[in-house]
Amino acid sequence: MREIYYNGVIYTGTGRDAEAMAVEDGRFAGVGNLTDLETCSDAVYHNLDGHFVVPGFNDSHMHLLNYGHTLKLVDLTAATSSLESMCSALSHFISKEKPAPGTWVVGRGWNHDYFQDEKRFPNRYDLDRVSAEHPILVIRACGHIACANTKAMEAAGITRMTPQPEGGCFDMDEDGQPVGIFREFGVDLIHGSIPKPTKKELKQYLRLAMRDLNSRGVTSSQTDDLAAFPGVPFETVLEAYRELEREGAMTVRVYEQCLLPTMKQLENFLARGYRTGQGSAYFKIGPLKLLSDGSLGARTAFLSQPYEDGENPDERGIAIYTQEELEKLITLADEAGMQIAVHAIGDGAMEMAVRAYERAVEANPDRMDRRHGIVHCQITTGRLLEAFRRLKLHAYIQSIFLDYDNHIVEARIGAERAGETYQFKTLLSMGVSVSNGSDCPVERPDVMAGIQCAVTRTTLDGTKTFLKEQALTVEEAISTYTSMGAEASFEEQEKGTLSVGKLADFAVLERDIRACAPDRIKDTAVLETYVGGVCVYKKEKS
DSSP: OOEEEEEEEEOOSSSSOEEEEEEETTEEEEEEOHHHHOOOTTOEEEEOTTOEEEEOEEEEEEOHHHHHHHTTSEEOTTSOSOHHHHHHHHHHHHHHHOOOTTOOEEEEEEOGGGOSSOOSOOOHHHHHHHOSSSOEEEEETTSSEEEEOHHHHHHHTOOTTSOOOTTEEEEEOTTSOEEEEEEETTHHHHHTTSOOOOHHHHHHHHHHHHHHHHTTTEEEEEEOOTTSSTTSOHHHHHHHHHHHHHTTOOOSEEEEEEEOOSHHHHHHHHHTTOOTTOBOSSEEEEEEEEEOOOOTTTTOSOOSSOOTTOSSTTOOOOOSSOHHHHHHHHHHHHHTTOOEEEEEOSHHHHHHHHHHHHHHHHHSTTOOOOOOEEEEOOSOOHHHHHHHHHHTOEEEEOGGGHHHHTTTHHHHHOHHHHTTSSOHHHHHHTTOOEEEOOTTTTSOOOHHHHHHHHHHOBOTTSSOBOOGGGOOOHHHHHHHTTHHHHHHTTOTTTSSSOOTTSBOOEEEESSOTTTSOGGGGGGOOEEEEEETTEEEEEOOOO
16 A cells, blocks of 8 residues: 655755655555656555654664663662752652662663762762662763762672782772772672563563654664673573564564674674675664773773873773783674774774774775774874875764763863864764664663754753864754764665655654754654654654
8 A cells, every 4th residue: 555645844865855655565665746646546644744754763872671660760860969868858759759678779861070068979978878678779870980889799699809800900998908899891790680581571671662762753763682681591582573573563673783793603693694784674783893992971981191180190991801802802793793882982992992893904805895893983093084085984972971071171181182072073974874872771862852962962951062163963963863864874775764665664753853943953843754665653742
């Protein structure tokens, strides 16, 4: 059956708007003038009432499974004005929900940079005041720091004799006692003691997350899920996705960024025959994902020079791997035909990733169209930008990060170094493919807010602008969430624009965001979302 959508502003993403579009068998059968599409007498017509139609949004880096789980946790994003406020939110949750003694209480979303009383990480003693009978774990918004109370550390067996983990650490006091602050892979020491979710629960989390994404116009997600829960085998996560697809419950197309942090895990994955691109229209194996450093907010992003506001004068963050370790992982994956995406926020981490990519090219010179990339690529330098162009690296940016990072980047690294960072416009002008995402649940997967930050380079409250010359046009910002997102997953022939033959994934917005005030883009409502021509979200009328 042919369905025709008309009387709207249809942004095709190909350089020209259309008057109408036809959908048939889950794909676009026609895009152009209404009279040219009226070829079937039994077509069903949909009046768009003048609204703005865009290709379905593609969040090119997030954590879909983790986000669904986060929606079930104590939400600390609205309780991060002070350390006391955060602790009060936890106490209120326990008082209201009355979990049985010994039940874990887990929250996420605090950010010590917003604390007005004490700008420091929470520690075991702060959380002990909340409860001594419940293990408590609170995860910073970035996901790279977590803090636990004494009960949680007892459950995990953390003592002064516990060895520091590779690729992370936990803080000790002057007497050598753990204080309840865990960084990078140190977080797994605690997180691994929380009861593991069942496959049924994994599917519930994914359904919750997909429903939320659909409400924001998102139809595709490039997501890092395989290591979301320590102790849950990656095969269990893959089975959860397969079952959801068989049940017809996949309302977001997923390209899995496969976090396999050790050589043993990568070799096991490859031995099972998994490779980039395998799968269906709803779930595909994507790149090998590697974490090479931490976050700027937590000062664990690995820099080439010390932080300006570090706790000690030599503080440069955390490099998860040695150069040799990183090169071995990347070379093996490249040789096996895998695409690779390396999380690297600091310039020191990006330099290591670039060198590792160069070694892989030298080892496997005949391979073409790798589309390897850097996830986040925040603290760049001129030399690194040139490496993106030379190596044809894909840049996975998160423009929504400007809402927070605008306030801290100059304090973290100094104004001079900051002048070469978050170079979105420069990367595009150099011909680099730049896709956009949220890193959700670090930030909400709010595409309208992300587009506004990309266009204005200003915080959502309008208080801080950073490097205005790096602002994108609205059209460029949309392309980072659509066509360039498709390039990141080798799917530009299948989606990313409203073109004949492509998948009928699209969103209907209440207004043309090219015509509204830039600082009002974030307020634009998503009215409907379609995946394969099927409506998966419709905004309720107020």
